[in-house]
Amino acid sequence: MTSARQQVVDAIKPVLPQSWRLVPYLTSLDAISQTTVMLHATGVERFPSAPAKTYLITFEATVIDPSKDPARVWDALDDEVLEAIAALDSIDSLDWTGAEPVAISNLFGWTITFTVPYEHED
Numbered sequence: 001m002t003s004a005r006q007q008v009v010d011a012i013k014p015v016l017p018q019s020w021r022l023v024p025y026l027t028s029l030d031a032i033s034q035t036t037v038m039l040h041a042t043g044v045e046r047f048p049s050a051p052a053k054t055y056l057i058t059f060e061a062t063v064i065d066p067s068k069d070p071a072r073v074w075d076a077l078d079d080e081v082l083e084a085i086a087a088l089d090s091i092d093s094l095d096w097t098g099a100e101p102v103a104i105s106n107l108f109g110w111t112i113t114f115t116v117p118y119e120h121e122d
Contacts, residue, residue: 004057004118005041011094012037012061015087029064029105035080038062042113053120061088062102064109073108077101081110088114 002010009024016022021036029036043058063084067073081099088096096114103109 004116005039005059007118008039008059008094008116011091012039012087015090017083017087029107032064032066032107034066036064036066037084038064045115047117050117051119053122055118055120056115057118058113058115060111060113062104062109062111064104064107066107068106070108077108077110081112084110084112088112093117 005024009022013022016037017035019034021032021034023036023038026038026040029038039059039061041057041059045056045058047054047056061084063077063080065073065077065080067076085096085099088094094114094116096112099110099112101108102111
């Protein structure tokens with residue numbers, strides 16, 4: 001059985017720009033050299049209109065730019081977040097709900113929140 005996280009990684013990786021790095025978990029970001037998307041789960045809910053053992057899992061994908069210069073990074077990030085949202089929009093089973101700017105360890109980015117259905121197998 002493939003985990004929900006791995007299913008999301010497998011769906012997202014091919015639609016992101018090839019020059020971006022996808023990290024499927026939270027990690028320390030002391031130094032990055034390319035636009036990085038860090039993925040983590042934030043919640044699990046019942047999926048009332050689906051069969052038993054089907055859940056909605058909420059994830060956040062944080063798009064982080066390697067530039068540490070706030071004057072330049074936000075122009076790049078504005079384009080990068082829209083590119084990431086367009087990529088997520090191309091995945092039928094994924095429903096993104098919003099994006100917010102973030103600052104993490106002297107790096108800047110956008111966190112995009114989305115949900116995916118997941119069917120638990122015994």
